Amino acid sequence: MSKTFTFLFAITTTILTGQNASWQQFYPNTTANDLAARGNTILVATDFGLTRFDTLGNPTIYDALNSGIPFQRAVRVAVDYGENWWVAHSGGIARYDGNNWSGWDSTQTGLSFSSTNARVLRASPDGRIGVAAGSLGCAIFENNTWTTLKTTNSGLPSDNVADIAFGAGGKTYFATNAGLAVWDGVDWTVYNAANTGIAGLNSCKSVAVTSTGIVWVTEGTNRFAKFEANTWTDYAPADIGLPGVGFSVDVVIDEQDRLWITFTKSISVLDGAVWTHYLDADVGCTLLQIPTNKIRPAVDGAGQFWFWTSSCDLTRFDGQMWNRMAFGGNAPDLPGAVYAIAQDAAGNMWFGGAFAENDEVIAKKEGDVWQTFSPSQLGAIVQYDEAFTAEGDVLGNVWFGMIGGDILRFDGTAWSVLNDVKLAYPQIADYWTVNSDAEGTVWFAGIMGGAVTTNLIRYKAGEWTYFPGNILSLPTDKFIISIAFGPDNTSWFLSNGGILLKFDGVSWENIDLANTGLPFTFAHQMAVAPDGAVWLATDAGLARFDGTTWTSYTTANSDIPSDDIYRITFDKAGGMYIGFNPVGLSANVALLRGGEWSLLLPPGFEPGFGNEPYDMFVDRDNRLWFTGFQGATPVFVYDPMLVKTKELFSSGKQLSIFPNPALDVLGLQLPDWENQQVKLRVTDAFGRQLHHRTTTVKANILTLELPTGWPAGIYYLEAINERGDRQTGRFVRVVR
Numbered sequence: 001m002s003k004t005f006t007f008l009f010a011i012t013t014t015i016l017t018g019q020n021a022s023w024q025q026f027y028p029n030t031t032a033n034d035l036a037a038r039g040n041t042i043l044v045a046t047d048f049g050l051t052r053f054d055t056l057g058n059p060t061i062y063d064a065l066n067s068g069i070p071f072q073r074a075v076r077v078a079v080d081y082g083e084n085w086w087v088a089h090s091g092g093i094a095r096y097d098g099n100n101w102s103g104w105d106s107t108q109t110g111l112s113f114s115s116t117n118a119r120v121l122r123a124s125p126d127g128r129i130g131v132a133a134g135s136l137g138c139a140i141f142e143n144n145t146w147t148t149l150k151t152t153n154s155g156l157p158s159d160n161v162a163d164i165a166f167g168a169g170g171k172t173y174f175a176t177n178a179g180l181a182v183w184d185g186v187d188w189t190v191y192n193a194a195n196t197g198i199a200g201l202n203s204c205k206s207v208a209v210t211s212t213g214i215v216w217v218t219e220g221t222n223r224f225a226k227f228e229a230n231t232w233t234d235y236a237p238a239d240i241g242l243p244g245v246g247f248s249v250d251v252v253i254d255e256q257d258r259l260w261i262t263f264t265k266s267i268s269v270l271d272g273a274v275w276t277h278y279l280d281a282d283v284g285c286t287l288l289q290i291p292t293n294k295i296r297p298a299v300d301g302a303g304q305f306w307f308w309t310s311s312c313d314l315t316r317f318d319g320q321m322w323n324r325m326a327f328g329g330n331a332p333d334l335p336g337a338v339y340a341i342a343q344d345a346a347g348n349m350w351f352g353g354a355f356a357e358n359d360e361v362i363a364k365k366e367g368d369v370w371q372t373f374s375p376s377q378l379g380a381i382v383q384y385d386e387a388f389t390a391e392g393d394v395l396g397n398v399w400f401g402m403i404g405g406d407i408l409r410f411d412g413t414a415w416s417v418l419n420d421v422k423l424a425y426p427q428i429a430d431y432w433t434v435n436s437d438a439e440g441t442v443w444f445a446g447i448m449g450g451a452v453t454t455n456l457i458r459y460k461a462g463e464w465t466y467f468p469g470n471i472l473s474l475p476t477d478k479f480i481i482s483i484a485f486g487p488d489n490t491s492w493f494l495s496n497g498g499i500l501l502k503f504d505g506v507s508w509e510n511i512d513l514a515n516t517g518l519p520f521t522f523a524h525q526m527a528v529a530p531d532g533a534v535w536l537a538t539d540a541g542l543a544r545f546d547g548t549t550w551t552s553y554t555t556a557n558s559d560i561p562s563d564d565i566y567r568i569t570f571d572k573a574g575g576m577y578i579g580f581n582p583v584g585l586s587a588n589v590a591l592l593r594g595g596e597w598s599l600l601l602p603p604g605f606e607p608g609f610g611n612e613p614y615d616m617f618v619d620r621d622n623r624l625w626f627t628g629f630q631g632a633t634p635v636f637v638y639d640p641m642l643v644k645t646k647e648l649f650s651s652g653k654q655l656s657i658f659p660n661p662a663l664d665v666l667g668l669q670l671p672d673w674e675n676q677q678v679k680l681r682v683t684d685a686f687g688r689q690l691h692h693r694t695t696t697v698k699a700n701i702l703t704l705e706l707p708t709g710w711p712a713g714i715y716y717l718e719a720i721n722e723r724g725d726r727q728t729g730r731f732v733r734v735v736r
Helices: 199-203 420-424
Strands: 022-026 032-038 041-046 049-053 059-062 076-079 085-089 092-096 101-104 118-123 129-133 138-142 145-149 161-166 172-176 179-183 188-191 204-209 215-219 223-228 231-235 248-253 259-263 266-271 274-278 305-309 313-317 322-325 337-343 349-354 362-366 369-373 387-392 398-402 407-410 415-418 428-436 442-448 454-460 463-467 480-485 491-495 499-503 508-512 523-528 534-538 541-545 550-553 565-570 576-580 589-593 596-599 615-618 624-627 635-639 656-658 665-669 677-684 689-696 701-705 713-720 726-733
Touching (some): 041 085, 199 223, 398 428, 420 463, 442 480, 491 523, 541 565
Parallel strands (some): 204 248
Antiparallel strands (some): 085 092, 092 101, 118 129, 223 231, 305 313, 313 322, 362 369, 454 463, 576 589
16 A cells, blocks of 8 residues: 555645656865866866867766766876776775776775875877776776786885886886886886986876876986986976976976976976976966975867866966866855855855865855855954854844854855854854755754854844753753744744743743654754654654644655754645665655655766765755765756646636736736736635636736745646636746
């Protein structure tokens, strides 16, 4: 027998059909871990998969959510001469042939990989692949077999291999911290300080070989060297006319046999016998003095030079202009981790998070335009640049609760740092949740250091009010984890200790969930349904409280897809969204509409994402936004397109209604009924008549102002003209 929620919003079961829905993904801003180029393919390894550019700069993102790549974080990349993609990741080596992925683990390669010790991945013209793993040695892939090379079984002078290059005659070059090692497949030759007189060769950092066999290396602190005709020549920056001081980093040879050498404060190219140098002013960003990141540049088939640093982002030089490239996808300015999602009164989307470059942990999406903000640059004195909570109120403000106790507010024009509460209560550590009611009152809740851990703070009409644990009758080790609002501005607060608090504006009421007989041990989040019932997302399914009675819904007595529920929210047409731990399932978000559950599965979602959503938010256009556990995935937006569902009335012509969903005013287009008197009737989903009038159609349009007392939901229209012709339709009313 099917177990469905027949009690819940049963009125919708006859009017809603399956969703004609659409998905969109917004990728977090991230960093490049490695670069590779071959022909028209430029490959970037990131913490969220791969980004592939063509020589025109057009990006395509590949990750475990939208494609079948068998990893999330790509550490090193290479493109071989057959256009296969190679990736080093924490589980080993993967190869993509244009259709399928294959791979080799640590047992097969003889190396142990992690996010920190996969240092080098290189391809040779004759089909070999070289990989180095930190101080663990390296391996060469040839004839479908991996050969592991270490000091114990080869002529390597050190297991610490910083770079690999391939030359003519099957030679392989290894840059190590004990010299440059050359292997011809049988014999080994090592060049170091002792046998060359170049002290820096005992710290060989990068190696590249021209088509004529000239070997270039970076060595020492700020020097580089050339090996030609069995002779070594050592260079300092001044020897090539390079001004300033910088650490030497990488050498790259392009298809034109030009030498590119990067220093921490400059980029130089040798074309024939002519050196050209590019400094900060030429590149258009500040190159860092200290070599904090070692990402080898790449040159594509069009001769364009690509490089990345934490200060310059991904940058391309086409020989004339330097251009910064966005490889985070269609939302390159999202923080690296997205914790909170909000919307302002103008409809703009806001995101709070962490791990963003230049500490720009707040992002705003206005249409297709993105903008980022750094709390510290806005004047906040924060211990960590992390925007953990976000909320947009009905008065046009957007609020951010910062780790450390500061509160930021954007009023639509200017930013303010509100630290009144922090100054009055310096023990405040973090704001864990924030919400605002229909009047614009904003509530913050979190934890405090010291003996008192509970804090609940209200901002109303310019005044702050603090509600300590003793006022709330909460033990000192409990704190508020969720806030919601019901009818008549009743405020609900859920604590981590299984206590539900109700506040009517004057007095507090506490409900100890341990006395309700519900089966759960921990409630994660709370939401209030359109009918006023309070719902809890728990580790044993869902719990519903109608003000008198508690009801529990689990996989044993309903069709709910999981018992381990972390997030819950409602849309403005009565649909319920839940976020759950996806163990054993292909999704982690589900929708209850019309008494039936649907798993919401973004395209390509199956291979990845093994955690519950971290935040879920329904915007004013009824779209669901959610982000992964601590922002470790893109932000997803789901548009259910509710206006595409089945109409209630089966007879009569369909009305043309706009906008739909509607906020304040509705328009009805009646082109064939010009100057006719029309009877107009509006009913709610229960069939109750809310509005009727007789009016004359002017300019083919009728307008209807939606009373403020009509709640969010689905409504039905009927229009009958003088001849008795009938048109019907439906619309969704949304509220701010």
